[in-house]
Amino acid sequence: MLMSFVYSIICLNVKKRTRLMLKDFFLNEVQNGIKEAIAVNKLGSMGLNDEYTLVIEKPKNPDFGDFAVNVSSLARLAKIAPPMIANAIVEFLPQTTYTVSVVGGFINFKIKDEILADIVAEILEKGVNYGKNQVKNKEKILLEYVSANPTGPFHIGHGRWAAMGSALANLLRFYGHDVFEEFYINDAGSQIQKLGNSLRIRIQQELGLKVDFPTDEIERKNYYPGEYLIPTAKNYLASHQGVNKDNVEGIPLDELCEFAKAEMEAKQQALLKDFRVHFDKFYSELDLHKSGKVENGVKKLTEQGYIYEQDGAMWFKSTVFGDDQDRVIKKADGSNTYLTADIAYHADKFDRGFDRLIDIWGADHHGYIARVKASLEALGYDSDKFEVLLGQLVNLVVDGNEVRMGKRKNMVTLDDLIEEVGIDATRYWMCMRNIDVTLDFDIELAKRSTDENPVFYVQYAHARVCSILRNAVSNGKLNNEPAPMTETELKEIENNFDKSLISKTADSAKALIMKLEEFKSVIALSAENRTVYTICRYVQELAQEFHSFYNANRVIGEDKDLMKARLALMIAIKTVLKNALDILAVSAPEKM
RNA sequence: GCGUCUGUAGCUCAGCUGGAUAGAGCAUCUGCCUUCUAAGCAGAGGGUCGCGCGUUCGAAUCGCGCCAGGCGUACCA
Incomplete structure (x- = not known):
């Protein structure tokens, strides 16, 4: 406050x-x-x-x-x-x-009161558009986030990028930018081979063969031993009736890779949709290779004189552009590195006509920024138009203790988390912290529907406002007294409010109205700083101002002008809460 | 070693483009439901802003140096 x-x-x-x-x-x-x-x-x-x-x-x-x-x-x-x-x-x-x-x-x-009246009137007039389109230099922005390998289910870290990324896209769009959301599918590297090999083992196990994943330190790294491929193996057998113990070894690896990849992608995309995350495009790395753009990128860098050969590999002189060391772009065995495709991918983003690229990456990819920026400069693009939002990782807190991710036994998937705490709470918790700090996700707390959980606090405020608006036009509960106000009168407030009435409640509602006015600058600052946690903080503050007002003042009452003024205020609060929650893609319930 | 993020109340975190007595939520304690949802409100206690030096009229905020923790430092993706 x-x-x-x-x-x-x-x-x-x-x-x-x-x-x-x-x-x-x-x-x-x-x-x-x-x-x-x-x-x-x-x-x-x-x-x-x-x-x-x-x-x-x-x-x-x-x-x-x-x-x-x-x-x-x-x-x-x-x-x-x-x-x-x-x-x-x-x-x-x-x-x-x-x-x-x-x-x-x-x-x-x-x-003076007239300023307060103007604020409320403006919110009522603009409604869902209140706070929108403030940007002065509108840009075509390509926002890339999540971009996971199609080799398994999302873990909770992906959930953070998914929630924050989609909320950021909503925010930038609300602010007035043109935003295109993209997911880069890393479907071309050796990890797909690992996926296919692992699926073969799961199929063999389904057929009753005594096969298991290697335990050898080095060998095991070529497999994904997670159980999520068991249903995939079942699906494979169901759609390939002829497969049996004797011919399973003969299934071409490519076919297994393709099958597993398709299923993993479908599952990932279905989950994203459920999680209210929309992508305009899923960009396949494999397609990028097929298009020749990767080779073309290498060619261009070579022509510019930024490539040299050493120890049988081809190196990109990224140090020319400030990187710590030069980077391999073609390995001694002739294959590309991950960076090679990434260079072509980011160049392609600019070639598609975007003014600005924003990527959300995990902090573990930090070292990549300098080299991708270097490549963009080498190819003649403005690397200042390429922003990377580096996100710290997520710790799961269970019973007050951190559960370290990565230990396979403790692997918690995003599906599990959502099932456990729900979509609203998961999205809110993932968005509520600055991207620079490691997020402690306390499952027990996020699950609770009490005031310990900020998401419920905010949603409750919205439901309470809606309840008042309902009560204003419904008959008395006990003895069927007439409603305090007709539907028409309520509509009149929303569509043609006499703002001079605000002076009736100006003293009691001042802090609340000032908080409502803050919304526009919160949007502007959040969009310019690319932060979504500031939206969460704001919405909590607004909810707090409302709850406080609610306890101190009655909306529905004898004095009709006062009631009208306060109902106008309620509509304004509802509007702003809804606009903010929509950005976060967290639901604004009418009843709780 | 180098790069980077973090270090603020018991816990989780804001504030860090320098400005009036350092804030919030949770936890703890005290009050508030015959009145629109108590999933709420009002109030109290609780802090050498990791440490030191510097810049400034003024530093949690800027600079330098330490200390502690996370992440990275691949011809992996």
């Missing part, structure tokens, strides 16, 4: 906007005041061309007003004391929709 924010602008670079968010509005007021004060020599040695930064924040102490601008930073330029500066500026503030006071170097603003 006391969250203060700081928003600064370099004042030589302020651009005029038609629709000002409140913070921008006050910054502009101050900036204009400064200019006028300078013009009449009230700001000491300051000149019109001096560059300075203004900071606006929300005071923690409400006595200081609703917004505060600190002008101490001008002291160095003006060579006079901060309070004098503040007073000089204040003289030139029109103070139409607000009042001001000066404390030290701070100019404190207190807003």
